[in-house]
Amino acid sequence: MESSVLTLRINKDTKDKLDRLAAATHRSKSFLAAEAINRYLEIEAWQISEIEQALLEADAGDFASDAQLAQLASKYAS
Numbered sequence: 001m002e003s004s005v006l007t008l009r010i011n012k013d014t015k016d017k018l019d020r021l022a023a024a025t026h027r028s029k030s031f032l033a034a035e036a037i038n039r040y041l042e043i044e045a046w047q048i049s050e051i052e053q054a055l056l057e058a059d060a061g062d063f064a065s066d067a068q069l070a071q072l073a074s075k076y077a078s
Helices: 012-025 029-059 066-076
Strands: none
Touching: 012 029
């Protein structure tokens, strides 16, 4: 996989945590930072996709009926 350089500023506490984690895992700080960014991007992309799908369903009028909501509420009500 081709890589490129990214320069960013982080606060000292975050850098210290990254240093400690790199030492403990025997991984480079660059590797750990790239992994963290990749995980963040995957989660954000998933969330946006779910929101977009929910908006399409809402626009199509695909809502639960009152009876379905009552059944769900009774299922979890104690």
